[in-house]
Amino acid sequence: MEAGQVSRRELLKSAAAGATVGTMAAASAVATATEPVRKHHWGMVIDTQRCVGCEACVIACKIENQTPPGVFYTVVTREALPGARNDRPVFMTKPCFHCEQPPCVDVCPVGATYKRKSDGIVVVDYDRCIGCRYCIVACPYGARWFDFGDDYELQPAAGETISPEYRQYRVRTPDGSPVGNVRKCTFCLHLQDEAGEYDREAGRWPACAKTCPAKAIFFGDLDDPDSEVSRILRERNAIRLKEELGTEPSVYYLI
Amino acid sequence: MTLKRLFWTAGLVGLVPLAIGLYLRITSGHELAAYGSIVPWGLWVAQYIYFIGLSAGAFLLSSLVYVFGVKRFEPIGRLAVFTAIVTLLLALFTIWMDIGHLERFWHVFVYPNFASPMAWMIWLYTAYFLLLVVEFYLLMRRDLVVARRMGGWRGRVAAIASLGSRDDSDAGLARDMRLVKPLATIGIPLAVLFHGGVGALFGVIAARPYWHSGMYPIIFLVSALASGGALLAVASSIFQEGWREHREMIRDLGRVVLGLLLLDALFQASEIIIGLYGAEPAYVASLNLAIGGPYAWVFWVVQVGVGLIVPVVLLAAPTRRDARWVTLACAAVVVGFVGVRLNVVIPGLSVEEIRGLTTAFDDPRIRSDYFPSLFEWLVSLGIGGLGLIMFGLGEVFLPLSRHLPRPGARA
Numbered sequence: 001m002e003a004g005q006v007s008r009r010e011l012l013k014s015a016a017a018g019a020t021v022g023t024m025a026a027a028s029a030v031a032t033a034t035e036p037v038r039k040h041h042w043g044m045v046i047d048t049q050r051c052v053g054c055e056a057c058v059i060a061c062k063i064e065n066q067t068p069p070g071v072f073y074t075v076v077t078r079e080a081l082p083g084a085r086n087d088r089p090v091f092m093t094k095p096c097f098h099c100e101q102p103p104c105v106d107v108c109p110v111g112a113t114y115k116r117k118s119d120g121i122v123v124v125d126y127d128r129c130i131g132c133r134y135c136i137v138a139c140p141y142g143a144r145w146f147d148f149g150d151d152y153e154l155q156p157a158a159g160e161t162i163s164p165e166y167r168q169y170r171v172r173t174p175d176g177s178p179v180g181n182v183r184k185c186t187f188c189l190h191l192q193d194e195a196g197e198y199d200r201e202a203g204r205w206p207a208c209a210k211t212c213p214a215k216a217i218f219f220g221d222l223d224d225p226d227s228e229v230s231r232i233l234r235e236r237n238a239i240r241l242k243e244e245l246g247t248e249p250s251v252y253y254l255i
Numbered sequence: 256m257t258l259k260r261l262f263w264t265a266g267l268v269g270l271v272p273l274a275i276g277l278y279l280r281i282t283s284g285h286e287l288a289a290y291g292s293i294v295p296w297g298l299w300v301a302q303y304i305y306f307i308g309l310s311a312g313a314f315l316l317s318s319l320v321y322v323f324g325v326k327r328f329e330p331i332g333r334l335a336v337f338t339a340i341v342t343l344l345l346a347l348f349t350i351w352m353d354i355g356h357l358e359r360f361w362h363v364f365v366y367p368n369f370a371s372p373m374a375w376m377i378w379l380y381t382a383y384f385l386l387l388v389v390e391f392y393l394l395m396r397r398d399l400v401v402a403r404r405m406g407g408w409r410g411r412v413a414a415i416a417s418l419g420s421r422d423d424s425d426a427g428l429a430r431d432m433r434l435v436k437p438l439a440t441i442g443i444p445l446a447v448l449f450h451g452g453v454g455a456l457f458g459v460i461a462a463r464p465y466w467h468s469g470m471y472p473i474i475f476l477v478s479a480l481a482s483g484g485a486l487l488a489v490a491s492s493i494f495q496e497g498w499r500e501h502r503e504m505i506r507d508l509g510r511v512v513l514g515l516l517l518l519d520a521l522f523q524a525s526e527i528i529i530g531l532y533g534a535e536p537a538y539v540a541s542l543n544l545a546i547g548g549p550y551a552w553v554f555w556v557v558q559v560g561v562g563l564i565v566p567v568v569l570l571a572a573p574t575r576r577d578a579r580w581v582t583l584a585c586a587a588v589v590v591g592f593v594g595v596r597l598n599v600v601i602p603g604l605s606v607e608e609i610r611g612l613t614t615a616f617d618d619p620r621i622r623s624d625y626f627p628s629l630f631e632w633l634v635s636l637g638i639g640g641l642g643l644i645m646f647g648l649g650e651v652f653l654p655l656s657r658h659l660p661r662p663g664a665r666a
Contacts, residue, residue, distance in 0.1 A: 069618065069620070070291065070292060070618050070619070070620030071292070071620075072615075072616065072621075075612060075615045075616065076615060077609060077610065077611030077612060077614075077615050078611060078614075078615070079610050079611045092611075094609060094612075103460070103461065103462060106368075106370040106371065107370075107371050107372065107373065107459070107460075108368055108371055109363050109368055109371045109373040109374035109377060110359075110362040110363055110366040110367075110368060110374070111366050111367070111368040111371075112362075112366070128359075128362060128366055129355070129356070129359075130354045130355060130359040130360065130362050130363070131354050131355015131356050131359075132353070132354050132355070132373065133295040133296060133355070134371075134373050134456075136292060136295040137295055137296060137460060137462075137463070137604065138460050138462055139462060139608075140461070140462035140608055141608060141609055142292075142293065142607075142608045142609050142612045144292070145292040145620075146285070146291070146292050146295055146355065146620075147355075148284070148285045148286055148288070148291075148620060149283070149284045149285065149286050150286060150620070174284075175284055177356070179284065179355075180284055180285065180355030180356045181355055181356070182355075241609070245461050245462065
């Protein structure tokens, strides 16, 4: 009787253990099968020596993404270097850095912001985001913006504002997403084709890089040794901002 | 009596700004708020950590009675649990107003991110809230059964609140109290974890050196205990029989608050001195804003003056023997800690993360200075008024400070 109970319990135990291991193995198999492998590591190299501070990138970005007032996926800061004259400031255009270790992603309570497995772009799921703004707080680079629902007073002639972001083509309304959400630079991923590729010749290229009259913004695949960005990084000295935080930004500056 | 009338008046007047603020929040979302994308959290987040600290502090002090059996604090045991429930509800209401999509609060339960301190905090205080409600029901059940016999509208409310229980025997009371002890014991680690979690929510942010310290969760707990204890002293001198009946206990509570205040000051000083000596630029910039910026009066007058010096003097000087002075000192702590909470949230955010970011555009949402808008004040004051009303309703309907006489004894 006693022995029978024990063996029965042990049987159940091993069955449970087997089931657990089996489930875990199955889950990881499903994950490897369905999770896209890393195909690209999109990134930017920005040449501060070439930037003239015209802010064409800011305007191009606003037009491309139809962002509301107070939301700027890229900005141009102008700071005189210590000891330098103010007529020679350092201009710095600053999109989201799409960090390899993004602190914004970890803090999101609902997993609404995440780093895409296939190409490393950090995105926001507008339908899941609750608008707590913790990610804005956690980002060391001021790359995230809350959509307060403010609108430009002069609407475009066409009337409705439609943003192509994430290829969702949302029509702007006073209270529907992305109003009340956190927004950010997406490297204009809506311009990728179905396979996730950009095409510079066809104009499917991040708006800021495409527009820059001084050709100061280089965009490409950091994993591809033959890409323009990889070549520049081999040839010139580049820095990344706040390396000490371990965020591993995908945007480099030539100084 | 006049104090109670003042109390009710303040509460009812507070409902007016709450109604206006809520209407504006529903109709215009966050458009009228003064925070932006540089200072993304403002008055409401500060108010949230203020109330949630009061809740954790009041609850942890109630464990003196229900876990450690400290008899002298027995009269405030139930008041403490009630205070913890009210302030938690106020905190949750405040932070609910603050999120961008009110209708999506439930996402945190169905789309969990186990890496997020905020997610953990929300799960933990949900468990804490459920525990509080069950514990409070057990603490009140027998008296509610007794009260329903009194008839009238109070009796009817008691009948509903007792959830149909009719057992007013001493055995039933003893059974309830046997259940309370393990519940209250589980509540201690839960309250420590969730309020430590609130501190960790700030502490983990490496991008904000002002917060990024292992001291942060600990400071949050000590501040919670100090402010929660002070609120309990104030509440027990106003409610039910008031300070005349509770002189001894209020004096004891004053001693506890004094000790906690000094411990809190020690931790804060340690944090500030280490930070200043390290001279990390972003840390020093934030601290300079707090102690020398445009709102330095919040630090010197509200936080240090009203929240620390005044109460420490009153609680250490011979005034400590008079329950009325102790109440005043504790009221000063309750007010002063508003400054403590504001100085946690805003100076940490009001520094530029990237030099030139706030001067790149002339936009009200891209500024490092922040002062709450009228809309934010309306909601804040309104929620404060709602808190007074909730305390008042508790005073009217719930026998908090003593057990009602048994029906047999009444005859």
